[in-house]
Amino acid sequence: MKPPIVRSLLETDLYKFTMWQALLHGHPNSYTEYEFVCRNTPAFPLTELLPEIERELDHLCSMSFTDQELSYLRSLRYMKSDFVDFLTVFRFQRKFIEARAEGERLMIHASGPQVHVMGFEIYVLYIVNELYFRRFDQEAALAEGRARLGAKIARLRKFGRDEPARWYPFEFSDFGTRRRFSSAWHDEVVQRLAREVPEYFRGTSNVYQAMQFGLIPIGTMAHEYMQSFQAFGVRLRDFQKASLEAWVQEYRGDLGIALTDVVGMDAFLDDFDLYFAKLFDGLRHDSGDPVVWGEKALAHYAALRIDARTKRLVFSDGLNFEIALQLYRHFADRIMTGFGIGTHLTNDMGLPTLNIVMKLVCCNGQSVAKLSDSPGKTVSRDETFLAYLRQVFHHPA
Template sequence: MNTQPMPVGQAPDAFVPVVTSLLGTDLYKFTMLQPMLHSMPANLAEYRFVCRNTPAYPLCEIRDEVERQIEHLCSLQFTEDELQYLGGLRYLKSDFIDFLRIFRLQHRYITVAVDGDDLSIVAKGPQIHVMLFEIFVLAIVNEVYFRRFATPQALAEGRKRLSQKVAQLRDFGARGQQRQHPFEFFDFGVRRRFSATWQDEVVATFAREVPEFFKGTSNVYLAKKYGIVPIGTMAHEYLQTFQATGVQLKGFQKAALENWVQEYRGDLGVALTDVVGMDAFLADFDLYFAKLFDGLRHDSGDPVLWGEKALAHYTRLKVNAHTKRLVFSDGLDIPAALGLYEHFADRIQTGFGIGTNLSNDMGLAPLNIVMKLVSCNGQPVAKLSDSPGKTICDDETFLAYLRQVFRIGT
């Protein structure tokens, strides 16, 4: 196991950086940034931090350290070795790599303040310059917050639970319950991880102990380090951006998917479905897109109901579901992933992106934090989730209009 020490017992003034490489983010930040650079480089955007649950102590107490970490983050640049790795991914183009060569996150585009007991973090400016803040800010807040709990006991509990996960997977393999398509899972744990060191240990452990099931990570730095596949395509912000880029609102999903198809020409073919709900997505996901995209990603609502709707849609379009994939990524753990696999894997390929339960299962209550796009080009944007509590929008008038356009709740 990785034995790099946890930041336990550090002197109060000792600075230990959370982020040490700009590769240490989710792959989809790069795969979304490239089409935005090519198609809409002048977009202006605002991203806002939100904590959805009650932390064990007020987040305002870590404001100064978060600020120090962001200052350090803004000093980083991609190394030539990192750029060479990114350039080896066939879907990333040479002009995009050249952009990254001169790229630095700009401190002037982000503010960290205190709002009562809460943290207020806002990134606002050119979208191609502020969108990469999201994952780094979430990783910083998480690690700084959990440093107070980084005890030998917490690490021992995390290792015990990690061993149990490995045992669950080995038991599954020993039972020989493979369906028509194989079971595959991925680490999606950057944003809510206990620490960078702990995520590294988790990924290294799964890659070593159960490589037949563990097929990649969203963390590009760790994918490079361990020679495994970086995983990711698009997030909500990509589709939401098209709500404010001049297309008719009712056509924003089609515009976003078409832009993706033209950018990647067959690569990165998993589409996210829940920006305005699965039903509204499928109404736009016609035969053209169903044939061009390799599959769909679930991130809210009942996963079984969602998967059955996807299968029924492919059947209506006379598309062979065995050639497609359903990727589940909403609050999963290993048993839930195996249960969904057993339900679907004789009918369609599956994949499972597991986040917090892999990278922050230490016997401590995780933070439920997000940093979401709230406006673009001076206009509000929204996510109408299939799960209560996940809907995000600052403008109730726009939210009502979006519901009306897509006939949601009528």
Template sequence: MTTTFEPIIRNLLDTDLYKFTMWQSLLHAFPANQAEYRFVCRNTPAFPLADLKQDVERELDALCAMRFTDADLDYLRTRPFLKSDFIDFLRIFQFQRRYLTIETEGANLSIVAKGPQIHVMGMEVYVLAIVNELYCRRFDRSAAIEEGSRRLQAKIDLLRQQGASTKERRHPFEFFDFGTRRRFSASWHEHVVATLHKEVPEYFKATSNVHLARKYGLVPIGTMAHEYLQTFQAVGVQLKQFQKASLEAWVQEYRGDLGIALTDVVGMDAFLNDFDLYFAKLFDGLRHDSGDPSEWARKALAHYAKLRIDAHTKRLVFSDGLNLPKALSLHAEFADRVQMGFGIGTNLSNDMGTETLNIVMKLLKCNGQPVAKLSDSEGKALYVDATFLAYLRQQFHRE
């Protein structure tokens, strides 16, 4: 007796909004770019990921057979910042399996997406969600769901207990789901989003997942990730100008929409050196993704003060390894000084008492040239060329 194969990804909107926003921008700016993205596991899994190779291949074959539906495109068209030519591009778009290479390297799993950037850049979140769900299937599902349900209720209880104190602050406590890529499963992810939307809508305001945003009437949230800024390291821009060039291109593409800038591609200090009065006025705020969050926030607030900008008109978004207690603590520290938002990933969609993966799929080459990320957190730097990394450090005065 054969069982019917049901793929993990069943709708191409089951990904993060910022994949679409970056996709549109790079389609317009650099349609001929060639790029290479690589899967990386930053921690030690509970069992060899190489064991998943066959199942990953089957899932990615299914992904590459899918197309955006008319209903998908109609929903994307409701986002005012997505342009008609990009929607038309998605109508004829289909992922190409030939751009994906899946191999094993000992106990490790190697996944490389290499080809035209506008064809391979969209694969990232799907690949990570697939690997993560296949990995999580190795655990006792009933026990995990039971523990996950208990922990989800504890989060709701915590919000109800501490919610009153957050309302005493000048700016409200708002958090978002950023958990697509590291979720326990697609069904559990949906359960978490639906439950939070029902139980604590005064605090839970949005999700990065476009499919779930559409299904539950939530705001789909997201702007840019590291790959967007890193691309500008390899497109003929003087290296020390790549951040300014990427921010300027974003402004020209979105004309005031999607105004949260990511700060940690070469570190917060180097970012602020480029984030002058012009950009500080044009962007609505900043997103933290590495380093000490309190120190980062103090630097951001000092920068706005130096530029004579009222920080109450700006927003700081935190998204690095957050949980609710940490988010509430940061809110208590800064919510009288600036608008805030908290994007929580693994701790919402995969808090099940099991050993979680720390996986990413990052841009490492563009147009045949290496690109790199200099994180403010140890262990989050990514590169394939040590010489280029040293040059990048030199250009931005990073030791």
């Protein structure tokens, strides 16, 4: 039998820890539900993986953080000592997560106190992904993956040779933990990028790899953090402001990239006033046309009389290097940029990939939702609440 897929509880995205800390401090008693969804059609029913998924979840719920891992978290200046103390005794509880089949549809549902279930997401996604891709020809996939990675590195070197220097450098990070081909391949990709194109490779969202390979861990917040505030007792129209204010109070200048597409960019900018625009270092794009989004951000900074060259736009929606370089050329002389590249780095093996997510759907007994600027990325299981959210924020259907 192969070793368990989850190697360390540290092997998740940095923003899971940063959101976890903020929610533990601000809303420790919230109760939430998360649901797994596969947005595309896999090569075989994911329910075939159910016995293996059950074993992997059993293993995950037996794990705890090691002293080395806790020491690493303490070394990050924005991680607070009481939160790391909480992690010293933390274990996932198996009773809070269920995997089952509904026909050929794989259902994974986590429900319980938010500070006990919010961490399941990334582990579940890469467990399912790695089990799925074990069914394919490993040697052929790795050979193709290595060839494609070599071509990406050659493309970056050509970019460095052929294109004139711009106001700000091109920088990208690995955001590919959740949908990777395997942990071994992920390690190979990250180490090779760090070794061969260090002038462009800024770091990884994977905290375990950051510790193991001496890289910078990258990340701030995800949709679930801001969505939670839809159920935290503030007026719905004010949930974005409340979430941004809580983040500022928690991190006081660190982790200053704000996510903009929980109810769409236009509604976000309505709330992102001079106060927040000065306090946050920049914005992250995750849906909608990235050029239109970036131009809106620049116009907003200009209207507030903020020098955009002191801010950063981070792009993270389905990127490959060609798209990232096009966006860089468009914006790099006006504002700092950054690019979070996921599947294109860690699962570009010549095989059709899975489009899987595990999203927050309910908090404190109330539906929550994301109104995406991209078709197909809106998240809700409650059409009535979704319609109300659209009405409140004037978001088009």
